[in-house]
Amino acid sequence: VDFAWLGQGDVIIVELNPFDGLCLGTFPASTGLFLWDDARDQAVMKGEALFETRIRSAPLAAPQLKAQCSPHWRRIIYEETEIGR
Secondary structure, X not given: OEEEEEEOOEEEEEEOOOOOOOOOOOOXXXXXXXXXXXHHHHHXXXXXXXXXXXXXXXXXXXXXXXXXXXXXXXXXXXXXXOOXX
């Protein structure tokens, strides 16, 4: 679940991702500040460890953000073509 803080007492849900623990919701762009490949993070996401909230205190650098996008979204967001990446 992704939240947006709009100000004191004003928070909205901006994204709710499906999660099946196999494929849906296990990619970096979906897991956000948790890494599916990290055993501890995976336990938290699967409800096998205590609930945890993480907050990003600084923006993700543009190259990192782009690298975390799926190829399909990257083509749309960054207007990339199959040939001219």
